Amino acid sequence: EAQVTQNPRYLITVTGKKLTVTCSQNMNHEYMSWYRQDPGLGLRQIYYSMNVEVTDKGDVPEGYKVSRKEKRNFPLILESPSPNQTSLYFCASSSMSSSNQPQHFGDGTRLSIL
Amino acid sequence: AQKVTQAQTEISVVEKEDVTLDCVYETRDTTYYLFWYKQPPSGELVFLIRRNSFDEQNEISGRYSWNFQKSTSSFNFTITASQVVDSAVYFCALSEHGSGNTGKLIFGQGTTLQVKP
Numbered sequence: 001e002a003q004v005t006q007n008p009r010y011l012i013t014v015t016g017k018k019l020t021v022t023c024s025q026n027m028n029h030e031y032m033s034w035y036r037q038d039p040g041l042g043l044r045q046i047y048y049s050m051n052v053e054v055t056d057k058g059d060v061p062e063g064y065k066v067s068r069k070e071k072r073n074f075p076l077i078l079e080s081p082s083p084n085q086t087s088l089y090f091c092a093s094s095s096m097s098s099s100n101q102p103q104h105f106g107d108g109t110r111l112s113i114l
Numbered sequence: 115a116q117k118v119t120q121a122q123t124e125i126s127v128v129e130k131e132d133v134t135l136d137c138v139y140e141t142r143d144t145t146y147y148l149f150w151y152k153q154p155p156s157g158e159l160v161f162l163i164r165r166n167s168f169d170e171q172n173e174i175s176g177r178y179s180w181n182f183q184k185s186t187s188s189f190n191f192t193i194t195a196s197q198v199v200d201s202a203v204y205f206c207a208l209s210e211h212g213s214g215n216t217g218k219l220i221f222g223q224g225t226t227l228q229v230k231p
Binding site for chain 2: 008031037040041042043044045048049051056058059090092094100101102103104105106107108110
């Protein structure tokens, strides 16, 4: 089954404790990206990747890092999480680095930073 | 600047009513793409439709229909004979062909639809 898998689905942690949210897709997609969803703001892009070893900032990259060492994986790293990073996070992938391809989203990761 | 506005924050209807969700967008690109996604209470995002800027044909898929009007920069979504299972948050999104073709989706704020039995 074609899917984007995120882990963990839920996490409560404390300020400053490094964490990684993993994202994996099994569709051989070149393009992957991370979004965060906040009430009243919709979803905003954090980082994206056009292909292996190619990553770039989205609209709200501060406080986040990513890596793309393999095509299927695109982890989101919070080196020193802060309460303003409490949010619902989505990983997405699509079949080309093209604006017209619908992105397939994971089920979301709900992060609470205390 | 690119922007998507969904002015309706919440809509509540009774089952079997028709309901239209509004979406207005702003872009300077001549080539762009519009999307609708559904987010049910379980939280995942489900792709519903994509529309290209050069194709203004309306589309119908079962109880769902979409009305794309470039003249008013709108891409509205109608659910006919709504059902309780349609209760969800619906997002309209824009992707521009230019801007370095980053693939970024610009989302509206979302409209929460509640369908009561």
